[in-house]
Amino acid sequence: MKMIRNLFFFFIIIVFVSCSHNLAPQGHYQNSAVVADGNANEWEMPLRFANKDYTLSYNITNDKKNIYIVVVSKDDEMEKRILRSGITIFFDPKGENNRKISLTYPERKSNNVTSLPRNGRPIIADTSNTKHAMVLKSDTYGVRGFYELQDGQFSIKDKRSKIQLGLKTSVDSGLVYEAVIPVNYVLENGLTDKVLKKNFSIGIVVHANAIDANRRMGNNNGNNSGVRPRISIGGGFGGFGYGGIGMGVGMGGGIRRRNNTDPNNMQPEEIMWYQFRFTTSAN
Numbered sequence: 648m649k650m651i652r653n654l655f656f657f658f659i660i661i662v663f664v665s666c667s668h669n670l671a672p673q674g675h676y677q678n679s680a681v682v683a684d685g686n687a688n689e690w691e692m693p694l695r696f697a698n699k700d701y702t703l704s705y706n707i708t709n710d711k712k713n714i715y716i717v718v719v720s721k722d723d724e725m726e727k728r729i730l731r732s733g734i735t736i737f738f739d740p741k742g743e744n745n746r747k748i749s750l751t752y753p754e755r756k757s758n759n760v761t762s763l764p765r766n767g768r769p770i771i772a773d774t775s776n777t778k779h780a781m782v783l784k785s786d787t788y789g790v791r792g793f794y795e796l797q798d799g800q801f802s803i804k805d806k807r808s809k810i811q812l813g814l815k816t817s818v819d820s821g822l823v824y825e826a827v828i829p830v831n832y833v834l835e836n837g838l839t840d841k842v843l844k845k846n847f848s849i850g851i852v853v854h855a856n857a858i859d860a861n862r863r864m865g866n867n868n869g870n871n872s873g874v875r876p877r878i879s880i881g882g883g884f885g886g887f888g889y890g891g892i893g894m895g896v897g898m899g900g901g902i903r904r905r906n907n908t909d910p911n912n913m914q915p916e917e918i919m920w921y922q923f924r925f926t927t928s929a930n
Contacts, residue, residue, distance in 0.1 A: 671742065671846040674923035677708040681715045683825040685815025690717050698919060703729075707849055707921055711838060714738075714828045718851065721821030725853075728914065729822060730781035731756050732854040736826065738833040742846025744920055748833055750826065752788035752803075752812050755854065756781060778816045785814050793832040830925075838925055846922055853917040 681689050694704040694717065702722035708715045716736060720726050733755045738748040790810070791798045801808045811827035831837050 669846075671922040671924055673926045675706075675708045676926045676929045677710045677713075677715050678929055680710065680713070681708075681717075681825065681827060683811035683813035683827045685813035685823045685825060687717060687719055687820055687823045687825075694719060696919070696921065698917060703853070703917075705851060705919070707923070709830065709925055711927055712830060714830060714833070714849070716824075716826040716828070716849070716851075718824040719821060726778055726816060726822040727781075728856055729753065729824070729853055730778055730785065730816075732856055734824065735852045735854065736828075737848075737850035737852065738828075739848040739850070740834055740842075740845075742848050742922055744848060744850060746850070748792035750788060750790055750793075750810065750828065752824075752826070753781075753785035753814060754787060754789060756784060778822070782814055782816055788812060794835050795829075796832055838927060843925055843927065846924060848920055848922045850918060850920045852919075855916045856914045 675695075679689070690706060694706040696706065697704040700722075702725040703718065703720045705716070705718045718729075718734065720729065730753060733751055733753050735749050735751040737744075737746045738750075739745040740748075786804075787800050787802055788810070789800050790796055790808070796808055796810075801810075803812050809829045810832070811825075813825040814823070816822045834842055836842075
């Protein structure tokens with residue numbers, strides 16, 4: 648009987664340890680609220696995470712009311728790619744990599760076909776010649792799957808939405824993206840005790856280059872559904888998410904840099920997932 652009892656307790660310990668290993672690290676608490684104005688001076692530098700090529704860095708924090716996200720790039724090619732092709736942030740309350748809840752900002756910029764060369768292939772002209780001009784055109788965002796907010800497109804100044812967004816580019820700071828998302832928009836009942844014990848995932852997707860995608864797909868209005876992306880997973884269990892240093896590389900073999908000598912060598916979408924547990928106080 649004693650042996651059976653000991654085996655039972657041993658089994659309970661094994662189950663407990665196994666479950667514990669599946670818990671993501673606790674996130675970082677935001678002690679002072681961030682104003683989404685495109686200035687990164689409210690964030691501790693360097694930011695906690697970075698992509699494989701270190702052309703982009705980011706951080707994600709929360710307090711009891713909001714989730715705060717900052718993305719910074721000082722790489723000229725990455726800055727233009729973000730402004731032309733856009734970023735989508737995904738929120739998964741199940742702690743996986745689902746894309747049912749999303750915020751897209753900045754949105755993809757449209758391209759115009761200006762002329763046809765001798766070979767009959769369209770030349771696509773970027774109508775926004777400077778990064779500053781593209782920032783000015785980034786005045787709307789799209790949402791899907793949020794609680795208390797209808798799916799669709801909103802102006803960044805629309806008072807119907809409590810999402811706050813900021814985007815700014817400068818010589819010193821590069822491109823700075825900031826987002827403030829109410830917790831109640833992604834968790835129906837807020838930060839309950841049950842939620843605090845579960846994993847939550849946020850995915851940051853920099854979309855495939857808009858101009859090159861149109862060229863490769865024959866200028867089909869930016870529809871790149873036929874492109875098979877290569878995927879890099881960072882943060883959380885796959886990379887430096889535990890240590891708070893940067894991003895790791897997971898499935899898909901990482902991110903390749905574009906060969907600038909070939910205009911048709913499109914950069915695929917770049918995906919960075921961060922898996923964590925919400926915290927309600929500073930660690």
